[in-house]
Amino acid sequence: MHHPLRLHCDRAALLSNYRRLQDLAGARTGAAIKANAYGLGAADVARCLAEVGCRDFFVSTWWEAAELSFLPADSLAVLHGFGPQDEPLEGVRPVLISPAQIALWKASGRAYQPCDVMVDTGMNRLGLSMADLGAVEGLNVHTLHSHLACADEEHAMNGAQLTRFREVSGLVPAKRYSLANSAGIHLGRDYSFDLVRPGLALYGGIPSPEARGSIRRVAFPQAQVLQLRNVEPGDSVGYNATFVAPRIMRVAVLNVGYADGYWRSLAKGGSARHQGIELPIIGLISMDLIALDATLARDLGEGDWVDLDFDLEQKSAASGLSQYELLTGLGRRWQRSWF
Numbered sequence: 660m661h662h663p664l665r666l667h668c669d670r671a672a673l674l675s676n677y678r679r680l681q682d683l684a685g686a687r688t689g690a691a692i693k694a695n696a697y698g699l700g701a702a703d704v705a706r707c708l709a710e711v712g713c714r715d716f717f718v719s720t721w722w723e724a725a726e727l728s729f730l731p732a733d734s735l736a737v738l739h740g741f742g743p744q745d746e747p748l749e750g751v752r753p754v755l756i757s758p759a760q761i762a763l764w765k766a767s768g769r770a771y772q773p774c775d776v777m778v779d780t781g782m783n784r785l786g787l788s789m790a791d792l793g794a795v796e797g798l799n800v801h802t803l804h805s806h807l808a809c810a811d812e813e814h815a816m817n818g819a820q821l822t823r824f825r826e827v828s829g830l831v832p833a834k835r836y837s838l839a840n841s842a843g844i845h846l847g848r849d850y851s852f853d854l855v856r857p858g859l860a861l862y863g864g865i866p867s868p869e870a871r872g873s874i875r876r877v878a879f880p881q882a883q884v885l886q887l888r889n890v891e892p893g894d895s896v897g898y899n900a901t902f903v904a905p906r907i908m909r910v911a912v913l914n915v916g917y918a919d920g921y922w923r924s925l926a927k928g929g930s931a932r933h934q935g936i937e938l939p940i941i942g943l944i945s946m947d948l949i950a951l952d953a954t955l956a957r958d959l960g961e962g963d964w965v966d967l968d969f970d971l972e973q974k975s976a977a978s979g980l981s982q983y984e985l986l987t988g989l990g991r992r993w994q995r996s997w998f
């Protein structure tokens with residue numbers, strides 16, 4: 660079946676970002692592939708990275724882990740841990756987050772099996788509080804994790820969490836210790852410990868200014884022109900007639916919209932390109948359609964493909980959406996292909 664939306668994904672860029680992060684961290688480098696690898700396709704990303712030696716993959720739920728059964732089980736860990744409704748997969752490690760989860764894991768007769776543990780060092784999201792560290796007694800802890808709250812900015816929390824994590828690593832024996840996400844890797848090697856867990860920067864997101872110029876774009880959305888039309892001065896385009904043509908214009912309507920994660924807030928200053936010519940978005944973005952000013956693109960025809968503007972850092976700054984939201988929003992209708 661023909662897909663009128665394509666998400667071109669650049670394999671070389673993904674691998675280059677992986678190696679870049681690995682070099683920067685100077686430590687073993689895993690990959691957060693939760694949320695379908697931030698929208699790019701978890702199975703494809705995992706296969707690409709596994710080929711270059713990545714052996715640590717992180718998903719949020721067991722359901723996500725079950726879809727990746729081609730990976731060696733012991734290379735997968737489930738960040739949300741092990742709850743009463745979960746059925747663990749043989750060899751896949753839960754990242755246990757609370758005394759209740761630890762008790763459940765032990766009660767299920769698995770205390771001797773390797774597990775990971777998340778410790779909260781100040782974010783107050785998931786993880787054992789410092790006061791609850793005693794709960795790990797009797798567990799076979801493979802990797803002990805914590806997660807940084809403010810790694811993408813200069814913030815006193817970073818140093819404070821680092822100090823607390825060092826303290827934890829002295830108290831809880833584990834094979835490996837892991838603290839840094841993409842932004843954390845850019846804080847320096849003090850944050851690397853034994854394993855780093857990037858997500859965003861693998862997929863072309865810019866977690867901190869230092870990553871500019873070294874992290875490459877991975878995702879390139881393209882859509883097809885469904886209809887071309889001429890409008891007269893004073894004619895309006897789209898819902899609520901928010902755009903009124905100031906002159907004779909040629910309008911191209913694309914087969915993509917906010918249902919595909921091309922959100923309404925991307926319209927302002929947004930554009931597409933065809934053979935180097937910029938085609939500004941006009942009017943409101945609809946659920947499945949976007950109108951472009953294609954007056955200058957004389958060669959553009961119905962059925963032609965255009966490249967949608969998807970510079971994550973710029974689009975994020977312009978829309979107020981995070982780079983994470985922009986990537987993870989890319990929906991099911993995109994045909995993802997790796998080249």
Ligand SMILES: *Cc1c(COP(=O)(O)O)cnc(C)c1O
Pocket residue numbers: 691693738805806839840841842856857858859860
């Ligand atoms: C999602 C996640 C990561 C990856 O974070 P990025 O900011 O995308 O690099 C790392 N660790 C944990 C615990 C996560 O939940």
